[in-house]
Amino acid sequence: MNEEVTTFLNSGLLDKYLIGATTFNETEEVEAYISKYPEVQNAYDTLQHNLEIVAKSNAVEAPKRILETILNELDDAPVVQLKPRIRDRKWYKLSVAASVAALIFAGTSYLFYNQNQKLNKENQVVVEEIFDLRGDIEMNNKKLDEVMAQFKRLNDPETYKYIMQGNDRAKNLKTVAYINPKEKTSMIDVVSLPQLPEEKCYQIWADLQGKMVSLGILTETDRQLKRIPFTENANGLNITIEPRGGNTVASLENTVAEISLR
Template identity: 40%
Template sequence: MKIENQHIEEFLQSGLLDRYVIGDTSDGENIEVENMIAQHPEVQSAYNQLQDELYLYANLNAVTPPEYIKEQLLNKVLPLKEDESHYGNHENWLSIAAAIVALLALSGLGYLYQQNSGLKQEIVETTTQFENLERDYELNDSQKRILELRLAFIEAGDTEKYLMRGYIKDEPLRVIAYYNQPAGKAQIEIAALPPLEAGQDYQLWADVDGEMVSLAVLNDLKPKTISAEILKKASDLNITIEKAGGSKQASVENLVSSIPLNTIP
């Protein structure tokens, strides 16, 4: 495992991932990097972070291009207009004149119809664009509010923070529990969860008067809300390895992390 960790560290230090993120690697190097990303969550995480940093740095160096470029591009991606129809010859001038008159009348009507359709289409497109922007704004706004609420909860003066640490085959396990007793709220953030064998999951337990009460099954990195009512009565938090989906009773012999709570008066 140490050799593997050293291999990952050497890979991250080599600069290959930095070159991959800007598209400067050869096909062979791409395969190597993509294998490393697929096999090692640390590399995946470093890759995601590098992508965010590239986006940020590129935007710090952003320069507004001339407006004509946009116009030219939009003209280039416009669908091609259909060819106009051609009309054949008529036998005599009366029929030609009649055809021209009819054609002019039709063209006039056609022009008005086309103008009307074009305007309607523009209204539909503008409305759709507006609705899309409105939808994006609402989604962004709600995401921002959720993040603000999470941040406010985590940073509140009376929120207690418990960092649970452990090692599974030399890989670190990091789970942070936040508990705000006055507000009656508790949640966990999962920073690192080493992979387990198939058919196994981590499970978080609260020790309430010597009895282990299940709080959550930890099988992904998403934040989770846990019962503040149970934490209020608990003396410590424990993480065990259980069968996939969690167990009804804790396998104490598989305990991987434990931390005492200072909630008991």
């Protein structure tokens, strides 16, 4: 093998030509060497064959030191005169393009799969949020129905309003009782309650023919319309100060507010 051919094969132009990376002038130079020198033609055919195998297996790199191996083989192998197969480079380009397209398709499919999984998770979150929202709406509707029912009772002509104000022992105490004898309902709205020691509490009673019946304990948390047991034929209502937790017998000496229902 003469020095000119060796220099050309070591220049890397043949490799660039195989992958379509040569300029117009470099392409003419390579094709001239292939046509003129059988050794270059043989090296080109060998390189093309090996790279076609690589392309078919979707490889992206040619085997390392392939040109050096081919040159060593050419030194011992007989020279075979072959016709140039310049157009085979187009087939190789198509193979590489097909391999690249397959890789792009695989990458795109994987990307779409990940996006689909992410969307599925987001959809599940949205579904759960909608379910929770429906629960909240149902709860709010229920509360609204209760409020509307309370307002309906308050606006009922049969509902009587009684204001209970504290005496000297609890001057700032004020509650409003709403009693409907026809519907047999009783409600109380705690407007203000003076603070008591921790061991004491306020308790409301119904006076039923001289017997005091407990209707429950009043606290700061009752500062809203609250239903209390209806006591038919009650003569009045009393609020007393009792030990913490309430009492079974009213401490009338500790009465802080009272009204007559007659």
